Amino acid sequence: MWHQIRALVVKELLAVWKDPRSRFVLIGPPIIQLMVFGYAATYDLRDVPVAFYVEDRGSDARELVSRFAGSPVFRTVAWLERESDIARVLDGRDAALVVHLGQDFSRDLRVAQPARVQLLIDGRNSNTALILAGYANAIVRDFNLDWLRRHGERMPPANLVVRAWFNPNLHSRWFIVPGIVALLTLVVTLVVTALSVARERELGTFDQLLVTPLRPVQILIGKSLGPLLIGLVEGTVIVLVAVLWFGVPLLGSLVLLYLGMVLFLLSVIGVGLMISSLVRTQQQAILGAFLFLVPAIILSGFATPIANMSDAVQLLTWLNPMRYFLVIVRGLFLEGLPAALVVHQLWPLSLIAVASLSAAGWLFRNRLA
Amino acid sequence: MNAHGRAGARRMRLRGLLRKEVLQILRDPSSIAIAFVLPVVLLLLFGYGISLDARKVPVALVVESPTAETASFTASFFHSPYFEPRAHFDRRGAEEALFDGDVAAVVVLRSDFSRRLYGPRGAPIQVLVNGTDANTARLISGYIDGAWRAWLDQVARDSGIRLAAPVTIESRVWFNAAVRSRNFLVPGLIAIIMTLIGALLTALVVAREWERGTMEALLVTPVTTSELLLGKVVPYFVLGMGGMALSVVMAIALFDVPFRGSFLVLTLSSALFLLAALGMGLLISTVSKNQFVAGQIAIIVTFLPAFILSGFIFDIESMPRAVQWITHVIAARYFVAIVQTIFLAGNVWSVIVPNALALAAMAVFFLGMTRRRTLKRLE
Numbered sequence A: 001m002w003h004q005i006r007a008l009v010v011k012e013l014l015a016v017w018k019d020p021r022s023r024f025v026l027i028g029p030p031i032i033q034l035m036v037f038g039y040a041a042t043y044d045l046r047d048v049p050v051a052f053y054v055e056d057r058g059s060d061a062r063e064l065v066s067r068f069a070g071s072p073v074f075r076t077v078a079w080l081e082r083e084s085d086i087a088r089v090l091d092g093r094d095a096a097l098v099v100h101l102g103q104d105f106s107r108d109l110r111v112a113q114p115a116r117v118q119l120l121i122d123g124r125n126s127n128t129a130l131i132l133a134g135y136a137n138a139i140v141r142d143f144n145l146d147w148l149r150r151h152g153e154r155m156p157p158a159n160l161v162v163r164a165w166f167n168p169n170l171h172s173r174w175f176i177v178p179g180i181v182a183l184l185t186l187v188v189t190l191v192v193t194a195l196s197v198a199r200e201r202e203l204g205t206f207d208q209l210l211v212t213p214l215r216p217v218q219i220l221i222g223k224s225l226g227p228l229l230i231g232l233v234e235g236t237v238i239v240l241v242a243v244l245w246f247g248v249p250l251l252g253s254l255v256l257l258y259l260g261m262v263l264f265l266l267s268v269i270g271v272g273l274m275i276s277s278l279v280r281t282q283q284q285a286i287l288g289a290f291l292f293l294v295p296a297i298i299l300s301g302f303a304t305p306i307a308n309m310s311d312a313v314q315l316l317t318w319l320n321p322m323r324y325f326l327v328i329v330r331g332l333f334l335e336g337l338p339a340a341l342v343v344h345q346l347w348p349l350s351l352i353a354v355a356s357l358s359a360a361g362w363l364f365r366n367r368l369a
Numbered sequence B: 001m002n003a004h005g006r007a008g009a010r011r012m013r014l015r016g017l018l019r020k021e022v023l024q025i026l027r028d029p030s031s032i033a034i035a036f037v038l039p040v041v042l043l044l045l046f047g048y049g050i051s052l053d054a055r056k057v058p059v060a061l062v063v064e065s066p067t068a069e070t071a072s073f074t075a076s077f078f079h080s081p082y083f084e085p086r087a088h089f090d091r092r093g094a095e096e097a098l099f100d101g102d103v104a105a106v107v108v109l110r111s112d113f114s115r116r117l118y119g120p121r122g123a124p125i126q127v128l129v130n131g132t133d134a135n136t137a138r139l140i141s142g143y144i145d146g147a148w149r150a151w152l153d154q155v156a157r158d159s160g161i162r163l164a165a166p167v168t169i170e171s172r173v174w175f176n177a178a179v180r181s182r183n184f185l186v187p188g189l190i191a192i193i194m195t196l197i198g199a200l201l202t203a204l205v206v207a208r209e210w211e212r213g214t215m216e217a218l219l220v221t222p223v224t225t226s227e228l229l230l231g232k233v234v235p236y237f238v239l240g241m242g243g244m245a246l247s248v249v250m251a252i253a254l255f256d257v258p259f260r261g262s263f264l265v266l267t268l269s270s271a272l273f274l275l276a277a278l279g280m281g282l283l284i285s286t287v288s289k290n291q292f293v294a295g296q297i298a299i300i301v302t303f304l305p306a307f308i309l310s311g312f313i314f315d316i317e318s319m320p321r322a323v324q325w326i327t328h329v330i331a332a333r334y335f336v337a338i339v340q341t342i343f344l345a346g347n348v349w350s351v352i353v354p355n356a357l358a359l360a361a362m363a364v365f366f367l368g369m370t371r372r373r374t375l376k377r378l379e
Helices: A002-017 A020-040 A059-070 A084-091 A105-110 A126-150 A173-203 A205-210 A216-244 A254-278 A282-298 A311-317 A321-335 A339-368 B003-027 B030-049 B068-078 B091-099 B134-159 B181-212 B214-219 B225-253 B263-288 B291-308 B321-327 B331-344 B349-378
Strands: A048-054 A074-079 A097-101 A115-122 A158-165 B057-063 B083-088 B105-109 B123-130 B167-174
Touching (some): A002 A173, A002 A216, A048 A084, A059 A074, A084 A097, A084 A115, A097 A126, A115 A126, A126 B134, A126 B167, A173 A205, A173 B134, A173 B291, A205 A216, A216 A254, A254 A282, A282 B030, A282 B181, B003 B030, B030 B181, B030 B225, B057 B068, B057 B091, B068 B083, B091 B123, B123 B134, B181 B214, B225 B263, B263 B331, B263 B349
Parallel strands (some): A048 A074, A048 A097, A158 B123, B057 B083
Antiparallel strands (some): B105 B123
């Protein structure tokens, strides 16, 4: 029985590998994407265009402005002369932030009234707006503390001392790159699986497969092992690039990482085979793959935290295999998550794998064989 | 044949081609599903699903020796809508909760908090955040910062001493005063969904014809390449615009996203974008001639770049210079800028015109390339 399955696996791998174009799409694009997205997907702001509208010529005003202009987060694009210019630079996206100091700024500071600095932020991307406001807050807080110290005034009674665990410098790349491991293995494996049966049905070779001595369950195993191998190789390459090129620390155990990866791939393969047996053409298979991929990625916590989603949608994410694998990958990379905690993610993943593979098996028997 | 007859023949051929495409669309309803079901499902899921506004952040508060002062500080957490505070009595338990992911941050008030409060250097308040997700970590420490400042103001008012900061910030967020992330995510999602629809609709269609050999059959008929392309583009263009209209209605009616620009400008720029997306799909399928490859390429060059490189979530200006260059070949980048501006800011020509021109150039490029590649196959 096993040598029959092996023959089928070899045939599956050859079907993908012998065509130079399909060989290329399995290797080239994932690596290119990892490199590009690894650099692109970051929430850390740099070089944000900022414009200043300063009506006060005092030294305190100059010092505060130079703290903004000197920060690597901001890039000065304009010094405004009129209030009406504010709308012009914000509307046209020439600046994402306008810092406005009124003409009373120095006087207010001298007479011990709170001096106001006005920040006008482009809210078309509210996430960037919030992060910007946070950076600006920190600049003003430092200015305040220095000013109080210099003028011998009373310091605030209590101060925050903030420390970030696992990622002390708050690099968002460390968070995103392990996520891309999950993202790309998902995409490649799902499409390979979803198309494998659909292609054979469209070309008519699936009927030939059915008249061989192979039983449906053997065909199913053969059809799963090929994509599993492809996914594992793909995942290994991406993990290597993450560690060697991007320098993301891999603190946890490799055994746990591969255990998670195999379970994740099996769940994805189950879904892919389900799609494959429900559709008649490759076009429908690609569509089905998309219909699963897009929500699976957006509702996984890859780019936006699951905790921010509405309660109903959070319930839905329990069914998403990528959700669990993301926790495993990120936890193993950055936190060195111990086995006891990884298990909390592994058992739902195994349930999903068993459920999706059995559903695929049932569909195989009832719709195809 | 006279000119009139030629024009008539061309019209007839085109009508025949269009009829064939429409029949093909109707026979396999997956195209109609792409155009109308996909946007509805995705917008519902994402519109309600994704948000960058952290809500009810679980925070462990460790008070080593409770006094009136510590109580006034922790009260500011219990009254804030952003936190779900949990009292802890020792630091170890709180740190374990942070490690297990049960809480997102730990705030520690040491046993000497009240004694050092009015000392010369003030009392330190220790904050530990889980930095794994750097963006969320920053937002949460921002919220904690806000709670701390609110508490300082309170102390200043109660004790009558001036503690107020010398410089205060007055921020105003334009176009999205409530800083609702849905207001920018939903218009961005429309751009992403349109990228999917446009490329998916056409990427597989032509690849299938090559794979099945029906393309050769079409090429030996008197149909010209331009007619062939027109016959492919027109029906899917109509479907795509229908999907776009549906998405815009949902954004306004269901998600209450403000719409400050004009519908005419939005329609025109969507048409340009759709032509670019359809052109890209046609080019993919013409080059690959194989549905497996076309499908992989469509996913690789459409959805993921539109999601990550378009400025939809991640800020383009903050990317390294080389990656910023790459974003210029992503059509979604221009469309995201246009859609977000038309929805939230209005008809700002300095944003719309350059981006629309870029879309037009991409449409011409993709359709022209497809035409050339198809011509070559004839030889």
